[in-house]
Amino acid sequence: MITEEQSRRILEAVDAAFDEQLSFTQELVKHPSLRTQEGSAQDLLHAAMAERGLDMDRWQLDPEELATHEGFGPVTVSYEDVTNVVGTYLPAAEAGRSLILNGHVDVVPEGPAEHWSRSPWDAPIIDGWMYGRGAGDMKAGLAANLFAFDAVRAAGLEPAGRIHFQSVVEEECTGNGSLSALMRGYRADAVIIPEPEEDMLVRANVGVLWFKVRVSGSPTHPREMGTGFNAIDAAYTVMTALREVEEKWNADRGQHRFFEDLEHPINFNFGQIIGGDWPSSVPAWCEFDVRAAIYPGIPAEQAWNEVQQCLAQLQTGPAPINAVATKTGFFSEGYVLEPGSEAESLLESTHQQVFGTELGSFTTPGYLDGRVFTLYADTPTLVYGPVSEAIHGFDERVSVESVRRITKSIALFIANWCGVDEQR
Ligand SMILES: [Zn+2]
Missing domain, CATH: 3.40.630.10 (Zn peptidases)
Known part of the structure; x- marks a missing residue:
């Protein structure tokens, strides 16, 4: 010294x-x-x-x-x-x-x-x-x-x-x-x-992932709105599904050293959103940007696969949603x-x-x-x-x-x- x-x-x-x-x-x-x-x-x-x-x-x-x-x-x-x-x-x-x-x-x-x-x-x-x-x-x-x-x-x-x-x-x-x-x-x-x-x-x-989700809709005139598919409405459904992934990851915190005592260490932030072309057209598209966190020791690729699975599940079922994610920045552990x-x-x-x-x-x-x-x-x-x-x-x-x-x-x-x- x-x-x-x-x-x-x-x-x-x-x-x-x-x-x-x-x-x-x-x-x-x-x-x-x-x-x-x-x-x-x-x-x-x-x-x-x-x-x-x-x-x-x-x-x-x-x-x-x-x-x-x-x-x-x-x-x-x-x-x-x-x-x-x-x-x-x-x-x-x-x-x-x-x-x-x-x-x-x-x-x-x-x-x-x-x-x-x-x-x-x-x-x-x-x-x-x-x-x-x-x-x-x-x-x-x-x-x-x-x-x-x-x-x-x-x-x-x-x-x-x-x-x-x-x-x-x-x-x-x-x-x-x-x-x-x-x-x-x-x-x-x-x-x-x-x-x-x-x-x-x-x-x-934490590590961080950035990605953009694009949700596709089917545009129609609002007078027959029920025959179209509103991409902006659907985007909220996609966000809700992603929130479930977020909660699942937060529930795992007890297994991650130095994260056990944090109340909500994993945060998904929907940071930007854009969509639609016209107030009187059912929107054909909506895009939103996500920042998601992951624990140390979780490979970014593994987290990315879980996000992909979440979106893939939305494509099945009675009201399928077409949502595609692309990487836009952080892909870090x-x-x-x-x-x-x-x-x-x-x-x-x-x-x-x-x-x-x-x-x-x-x-x-x-x-x-x-x-x-x-x-x-x-x-x-x-x-x-x-x-x-x-x-x-x-x-x-x-x-x-x-x-x-x-x-x-x-x-x-x-x-x-x-x-x-x-x-x-
Ligand atoms: Zn800084």
Whole structure:
């Protein structure tokens, strides 16, 4: 472990640069890095990393190459100009353990702007909270990674291990960004991802499937409505059938480690719906989009087959429904962070040092890129980050003091994990 005096210097360095860290985070929030529009935010991160003397790598995601990996999520958009950015710190002599500091730059849509108290792309700090789409999920974390590293060096120390700073895309829809970084060859002895996790560590996390269901109808004039088949009405029947699958999976939770005590860990979200052509025509079609969760250890393919069986059953019986599902994004499995790794023990200690409380861990029923490093590179992955509110909602916000402490904890983690040399 580094000395108490070195720790003190690092913690002071985080405080000294914290205003600058907040301004950088605000600038990042002002770039609306919605899916496929991450370019300008990536430019900013690329410049920030290059300024720190890191070896820079930026590349466009290749769907064909990604499709050869089992963790690939099918792509419904063009990846032209959709890029990952990685900055690498290489110590003069690589004596310590290596580390990946990962974060995603993509954000989810802001929704109807009139329901926000102010622009989602402004990032004011009010009463200790920074607002804006992506402030918590997870631009504060991306900035924390860089400023934690800065603090170690500003404290007069040089990390003795290799560090990769990853700013990835596609975390909110396919997970292909982190997967692409993995396929490019980036590996390390541990990974930190400062997602908004309430100052806690993620112990287990669901996998996610995205798919679109298209229901076919038979159009007629409403004056003889009974002779047609209403695809929108039928879509509700299909949703009800899918809810039964959801409930069946939830009923199984007792058999899944770290999920036993959750009330409803498996959520199917019907997130978008569209259908029909005309108010006075019985609708010939309806399409809706589903996000479904699965437990760690359940192959995505197995879950997909159950969904297919559910839809196939609707095609039989007295009122058959023609519903076809296609994959539209996430096709990912969940993961468990096995307790007892050295990385976790170290985080427990740096967290205790900064927060003065024990590090808590919990299970999240949402997708995380942690699965990429855990499942496909067997690397201890610490998803650990600040307190936030309303992520994916209106008036998303992140706690500024929580960001400060998380940054301190990560800075101490970097110094202890990689080891440090005093600068000469
Ligand atoms: Zn996130």
